[in-house]
Amino acid sequence: MSDPMSSAKSDEPESNGKLKRKEYERELARLHVEFVKLQQWVVHKGVKVCIVFEGRDGAGKGGTIKALTERVSPRIFRVFALPAPTEREKSQMYIQRYLPHLPAAGEVVIFDRSWYNRAGVERVMGFCTEEQVKYFLQMTPGVEKAIVESGVILLKYWLEVSPEEQTWKLSDMDLKSYSRWYEYSKARDEMFLATDTSWAPWYVVHSDNKRRARLNALTHILSKVPYEDLRKPKVELPKRQARGGYEAIDYPFRLIPEVF
Numbered sequence: 078m079s080d081p082m083s084s085a086k087s088d089e090p091e092s093n094g095k096l097k098r099k100e101y102e103r104e105l106a107r108l109h110v111e112f113v114k115l116q117q118w119v120v121h122k123g124v125k126v127c128i129v130f131e132g133r134d135g136a137g138k139g140g141t142i143k144a145l146t147e148r149v150s151p152r153i154f155r156v157f158a159l160p161a162p163t164e165r166e167k168s169q170m171y172i173q174r175y176l177p178h179l180p181a182a183g184e185v186v187i188f189d190r191s192w193y194n195r196a197g198v199e200r201v202m203g204f205c206t207e208e209q210v211k212y213f214l215q216m217t218p219g220v221e222k223a224i225v226e227s228g229v230i231l232l233k234y235w236l237e238v239s240p241e242e243q244t245w246k247l248s249d250m251d252l253k254s255y256s257r258w259y260e261y262s263k264a265r266d267e268m269f270l271a272t273d274t275s276w277a278p279w280y281v282v283h284s285d286n287k288r289r290a291r292l293n294a295l296t297h298i299l300s301k302v303p304y305e306d307l308r309k310p311k312v313e314l315p316k317r318q319a320r321g322g323y324e325a326i327d328y329p330f331r332l333i334p335e336v337f
Contacts, residue, residue: 094286101288108295109148116149116185118304123182125229126302129191132236133261134254135243137284137291141236142189144291145298155180158189171195171213172220180229192217196268201260202253214271221277231277232301234294235265242285 130138166174180186195213199205273279284290
C-alpha cells in the first residue's frame, strides 16, 4: 500500500517539473526582500514568531532553513538544532530544554527539528517508551496552546519526501532509518492526529523538488505572519571633519597577502 501523503501530490503533475536555476534564484531574491521587510516589522512591533521544521532525514529541512535565513540577521532569525540531551536534561520534563529558546519580542526562532523528536525519530529508533510517546502526544496540544496564547505565532511544517527522492548521508543512523520507512509513516500519522490543532496546525510541504519546496515554504511563511513595509526616511550623510593636523604614521603594518 502506498503512502497516502506521498501520493497526494500526483494531482498536480506540473508542480513536480524541474525549476531552472535562474528562475529559482530570481524568485528567491524576491522572497529575500520580503523577509527583510518582515524582519523590520517584527522588530518594530515586537512580534514573536516560532517556526518548526520537521520531516524525515533528507527531506530538505536544512536547505529550506538556509534559504529562509540567507539575507536576514542571525540576531533576529535564530536557528536552533539541539544536540542529543545531556544526562541532566534527560531527567527534566521532556519539553523543558526547548522552552528557553522560544522567541522574545522582536525575534523569529526556527527549530531544525524540535520537541517533535519524541513523536518521530525517538519513537521509531527506540530511544523512548510507548508510554512516553503517548504522554507526549496528549500534553503537547495544551503546551502549544499556552505558547500561542502568550502571543507567539507558531508555525509547524512537515517536509514530505518520497522514498525515491530521499537523500542519505549514509551514517549509521541513516542506515537504520532507511529500513523503517513505514514505521516513520505510522509515527507521522499518529503525530498529526494528536497535534494538528486549530491553534497550531501542521502544514505539509512536498519536498521531492527541493527548489520548489523552498520557494513554496517561504511564500507560505510570509502569508502567515502579517507585516507591512516600513518606509525609512532617506539618510543624509554628514560632512566629514577637516583633516586638521592629522598625519599618517610611518608604521610597518602587517598586511595579509592579497591572493585575490
